[in-house]
Amino acid sequence: MAKENVSVWTSIPFWRRSAAWVTGFATILLIWLTFDTLGQISMGTDDDLQTKTRKRVPAPTVINYHIDYKYDRKRGSEVPVVGNKEPFFGKEWSVDEAAELLHLGKLTSQAKNCMNCHTLLGNGAYYAPDLTKAWLDPNWEAMGYFGKPTKEEGIAYFLQHPSENSIHTRRMPNLGITEEEAKGLVAFLKHMSSIDTNGFPRNFSKATDKSNVGGTYAR
C-alpha cells in the first residue's frame, strides 16, 4: 500500500503480530496444562491401591477390588469408590497378569470397533448404551448374570453370545469375541468404571439404588 495507514485498527502488520502472539500464548498455555494433566491421568500403581491412594486412573490391578460409584457430598457428584478385595474370574490377578489382561481388553475394544455403536467415557456413537460405568449396571444382576455364578462370568458370556441375549430389539451383533478376549473386555470395563470422570454419568447411582430396592425401572 502506498499510503500510510491512518489507524492501527486497519493495519495488517498489527493484526498479524497480534494473531501470532495470541496463538503462541494459547499454545504455550495448552502445552503447560497438558503436562499437568498427563501427570494426573497416568495410571496409578498397585501400591497406590494397597495404600488407598486415590488416582484418577487406577492401576490395572483395580480389577481385584470391589468398585462402586457413590455420591460424594464434598464434590457434589458421584465418584468411583474402590472397596475391599474381591476375586475376579475366581482369582487375584498379579500386577503383570492384570496389565496383560487389560492390554488384551483395550486392544479388543478397538479391534471390535465398540466405539462406533457405544460411547466410551461419553465419546463414540449413540446407537448403544454408554460403557463408562457398564460394569456397575444394575441390569447384569437383574438378568441373573445369564445363569453364571458371578457378574464377570455373566458379562463374558454375554459378549460371546450377544445377539441371542440382548434385552432390546436393537441387538448387539456377534463379533466373534473369544473367551479370552471376553475376559479382557470385562477387565477393561471394570477398569474404566474405576476412572474418576468428575461425576459422569450423573444420577447413575440413583438408578442403581432404585433398581436394587425393586424400583420403577428395575425389570
Next chain:
Amino acid sequence: MLASIKTNSLTNEGQKLGMMYFRVAVILFGAQLVMGLIAAIQFLMPGFLFEIFDFSVARMVHINALVVWMLYAMIGSTYLMLTDETEHEGVGIALGKLGFWILTAAVTVVVLVYIFIQVGAGTEATIWFINEGREYIEAPRWADIGIVVVVLIFYWNVFATYLAGKQTGIMTVMVANLLALAGLYIAGMFFTDNISMDQFWWWWVIHLWVEATWEVFVGTLAAYALIKLIGAKREIVEMWLWIEVLMLFGSGILGLGHHYFWIGTPEYWWEIGALFSALEPVPLIAMFVHVLYDWGKEQGIANGKGEEGNVIKNGPAMAWIVTNAFGNFLGAGIWGFFHTLPQVNIYTHGTQFTAAHGHLSFFGAYATILIGMIYYGIQRAYGVERMKSTFKSKMGIFMITFGVMGMTIALTIAGYEQVLVERADLGATWNAFFTAQDLAWYTQAQLWRAIMGVVTFVGFIYLVWDLLTIGKAAKETQEA
C-alpha cells in the same frame, strides 16, 4: 463418470491435480451419504442388514468418508489456489500426482477392508491392518503412515512453491496452518491401554482439526474466494483473515478443554473449556459479517460506477460460500454453544445432541465452502468468465441445506428427549438408555431424520448432475 468435469482450459499442472482431488471428493461425499442412510434406517429397523453390515460398519464408513472427502477437497482447493497466489507454476507437482494415486489406492483398500473384513481379533495385527477402532481416525496404522507420507509430499509442494513464488498474506496463513494440521495427525497414531490417555490425545487430533486448524483453513479459502468471486480488495480480505486467525486460535486452542470435562482429566478443564469454547462462536460471527459486508460493498461500488448486473462471477460458488458463512455460525457456533458449558454437558455428553451439532457443523463449516470451491474449480477448468446458477444448482443447494437442517432439528429433538428421560430422570443406565430410545418423541424424530436424509441425498444427485453439466453449458453460452 466424473471425467466429464474437463480440465481442458487449465494449463497449470497443480490446478489439474486439484481437479483430480475434487473428483474423488465428490465420490466419497456420495459414499458418506449412502452410509448415513443405511445407519439412519438401522435406527428405525434394527434388523436391517443385522450381522451382515452392522451399524458400527455403516457408521464408521459414514464418518471416515466424511473426513476423507473433506481432506481431499481441502487439498484440491489448495492446489487450485497455489499458483494464483504465489504466481509460480508449482514445485514438484509430478510427485504430487504420484502422491494422489498412492493416497487414492490406499483409501480404496482401507474402505474395502472396512466393508468386507469389518473387525479383527484383539491383536496388534488388527490395529495395523484392519482398523484402529478410534472414532474418525479408524484408519489402520499402515494407512496412517501412508497418509503422513502423502501429506508430506503435498506439504512440500505447497511450501516449496510458496518459498519460490510470491508470499501473500493468504498463503502465509495457509502454509503455517497446514503444518499444524498435518503435524496434529501424529498425535493420533499410538496405542495405549489407558483409555483416558487415549482420548486425551485423540481430541488433540479431532478438536484441534475441526475447531482450530480446519476453521483457519476455511478462513483462507473464503479470503481467496472473495477476491476471485466478487473482486474483493486484497488488503481488506487479508486484514480480516489475520483477525480471524487471532480469534479462531485464541478461542479454539484452549477450547479443547470442553472435551476434557468427563474423560478422567482434572476439574480445571471445566473453567478453561467453558470460557474458551464459549468464545468460539465470536470469530464465526465475524466471518459471517465479513463475507456479507464485502459482497455488499463490492456490489455497491459497482452500482456506483453505473455498472450493470451483479459482481458475482460464479453464482453457485458464491451461494455455497454465503451458506458457509451462515452455516458455520449456526452449526458450529450456536449448536456448539448449546451444550458446551459443563453444567449442561454433564447431561448432553454422548447423546443425540452431539449428533445434531456434528451434522450441522460439518456441513455448515466445511461441506458448504468446499462445494463452493469445487464449483469455482469447474469454472476455471472450462475457462468461463461468468458461471450463473442453473435450476440444478439451486435444487442442489436448497435440498441439501434443507435436508441437513431438517436432520439437525430432528436429532436435536431426539437429543432433548434423551437428555431429559435417560440422563436427568433415569440416570444413564442400560434400561434408562433403551427406555428413552423407545419413546415416541425419540422414534418420530429418528423417522424425520431418515426422511431428511433422503431429501439431502436427492439434493446430492442434483448437485452431481449440475457439477457434470454446468461448466459445458456455461461455456456454450459464453461462446454463443
